[in-house]
Amino acid sequence: MTPFLELSPLLRSFFAxxxxxxxxxxxxxxxLAALNRRRLSAVLSAVLLLPVYFFWQVIFDFSLxxxxxxxxxxxxxxVGYPSLMWLAVFAALTALTVLxxxxxxxxxxxxxxxxxxxxxxxxxxxxxxxxxxxxxxLFSNVCMNELCxxxxxEPLMNGNHYKDTVGNGVLTVNGKVWxxxxxxxSSDGGRLYELIASDVTSEYTKTRALERDKEELSKLNEAMxxxxxxxxxxxxxxxxxxxxxxxxxxxxxxxxxSTAVKSDDAAEFDRIFSLWExxxxxxxxxxxxxxxxxxxxxxxxxxxxxxxxxLRDPLPAALNDRQRELFCSxxxxxxxxxxxxxxxxxxxxxxxxxxxGVFCFFANDGMPPEKEIRFSGGLxxxxxxxxxxxxxxxxxxxxHFTLSLFFENQPNG
Numbered sequence: 001m002t003p004f005l006e007l008s009p010l011l012r013s014f015f016a017x018x019x020x021x022x023x024x025x026x027x028x029x030x031x032l033a034a035l036n037r038r039r040l041s042a043v044l045s046a047v048l049l050l051p052v053y054f055f056w057q058v059i060f061d062f063s064l065x066x067x068x069x070x071x072x073x074x075x076x077x078x079v080g081y082p083s084l085m086w087l088a089v090f091a092a093l094t095a096l097t098v099l100x101x102x103x104x105x106x107x108x109x110x111x112x113x114x115x116x117x118x119x120x121x122x123x124x125x126x127x128x129x130x131x132x133x134x135x136x137x138l139f140s141n142v143c144m145n146e147l148c149x150x151x152x153x154e155p156l157m158n159g160n161h162y163k164d165t166v167g168n169g170v171l172t173v174n175g176k177v178w179x180x181x182x183x184x185x186s187s188d189g190g191r192l193y194e195l196i197a198s199d200v201t202s203e204y205t206k207t208r209a210l211e212r213d214k215e216e217l218s219k220l221n222e223a224m225x226x227x228x229x230x231x232x233x234x235x236x237x238x239x240x241x242x243x244x245x246x247x248x249x250x251x252x253x254x255x256x257x258s259t260a261v262k263s264d265d266a267a268e269f270d271r272i273f274s275l276w277e278x279x280x281x282x283x284x285x286x287x288x289x290x291x292x293x294x295x296x297x298x299x300x301x302x303x304x305x306x307x308x309x310x311l312r313d314p315l316p317a318a319l320n321d322r323q324r325e326l327f328c329s330x331x332x333x334x335x336x337x338x339x340x341x342x343x344x345x346x347x348x349x350x351x352x353x354x355x356x357g358v359f360c361f362f363a364n365d366g367m368p369p370e371k372e373i374r375f376s377g378g379l380x381x382x383x384x385x386x387x388x389x390x391x392x393x394x395x396x397x398x399x400h401f402t403l404s405l406f407f408e409n410q411p412n413g
Contacts, residue, residue: 004086005067005079012059018090019056022097026052029101035115036108045100052093055086127178127197131159132190147197150174163195170200177204222388298331302347305339312350316358323407326385327360330393333378334362334403342366342401360405368401 004012030045058078065071067079108115118139121128127144131137135158140148148156150173152165166180179200185192295315302309319327331349338344344366352359373395375383383393386405396402 002083003080004083005062007083009063011083012063015086015090016056016059016063018094019052019059022052022090022093023049023056025101026097029097029104032104032108033100036104036111038104038107041100041104041107045097045104048093048097048100051089052097055089125199127195129156129159129162129195131193131195133193135160138192144195144197147173147178159193159195163193166195166197170204177201225388295328298328298335301332302335305335307335307339307344308346309335310346310348312348314351316351316353318353318358318409319407322389323391326382326389326391327405329385330360330382330403330405331362333382334364337379337403338362338364338366341369355409357406357408360407362403362405363400365400368397373397 004015007015026045026049030042030049033039033041033045055078058075061071061075062079067076118141121139121141122143124141125143127141127147129137129140129144137156137159140156145156148154148162151171152162156162163182168181170177170179172178177200178197180195180197182193182195185194295311299309315324315327335347338347342364344364346365348361348363350361350363352361375393379393386393390408390410392406392408394404394406396404
């Protein structure tokens with residue numbers, strides 16, 4: 001058999017290149033296994049590097065010094081072995097190195113490793129950054145790095161500085177809306193901080209659209225309420241107009257009847273005069289008909305609930321129709337609440353006209369409430385209606401529980 005030292009320089013160079021390639025592949029396997037925290041694979045790959053490097057160094061020494069005195073004894077013995085044995089050893093080393101390399105590649109592709117986690121987090125559409133209490137960044141994905149450069153103009157080097165800049169808030173960066181949230185974690189006896197940047201552009205746009213729709217709906221509701229009130233006023237005016245037309249027609253008939261009656265017919269004169277008197281009374285009472293009807297409704301409600309209703313003052317003339325409607329609604333609610341919650345026997349309604357407006361007071365003699373009064377249900381709805389008329393609904397819980405309604409004077413014109 002031909003010993004290795006008698007091979008041609010070309011064949012010896014081939015073995016040298018073979019050893020170099022095996023060394024590079026083995027080093028790659030060891031590095032990949034170390035990154036994936038596969039200690040056994042990393043150790044085996046490192047062990048295989050030793051014989052590969054040994055044979056490469058032997059070939060290098062023999063090419064440099066030949067078979068002279070400077071060649072070490074170990075190298076002289078190694079090159080003296082048959083070339084077939086060298087080929088067999090290289091083949092075995094190649095098989096082991098390739099198997100380890102393929103195993104490391106397959107493991108990296110089929111298992112969750114730090115590398116796959118980094119690759120995945122770089123692909124998510126949100127920014128992620130983990131850093132220690134002193135600000136040292138342990139991990140940050142591509143999205144967070146780009147956001148940091150856009151916000152601060154510098155790369156992400158200190159987590160604390162970046163957290164103080166963005167805070168727990170919402171920022172607009174490069175045309176998108178990002179929400180930053182930071183939470184504290186414990187790991188290995190120390191504290192870690194996780195900063196997350198979420199793209200909320202779509203949610204922000206939809207929220208703004210919902211707010212605009214809500215404002216438009218609120219305006220539409222106000223317009224509808226105004227329209228309903230106008231319908232009530234229109235119907236009321238129409239009824240009053242019809243009543244006045246009937247009275248006017250009756251007056252014309254009476255005028256014709258008065259001119260047609262004979263001067264010596266005293267009984268007919270008495271009858272005509274009585275009709276004149278009745279129509280005059282109807283005409284005078286028509287203006288107060290609506291207000292009296294509303295007050296009579298409140299009195300009937302009080303009678304049904306067996307509570308005494310005391311109206312100390314007449315209804316102020318300064319109140320318009322809408323204000324009187326609101327006053328009657330509040331009076332009904334005060335009557336019901338006085339019986340339901342306070343078990344009152346008497347409800348006193350009084351008024352106070354002042355320079356800036358009119359006060360309406362509803363006081364009952366029932367049990368005062370034990371807790372703080374918060375408007376809910378009917379009172380909450382009445383408070384909303386009052387605010388739309390520049391009126392204020394409030395309560396006082398002193399000697400007697402008093403519900404007050406204040407109408408502010410409206411400016412002229």
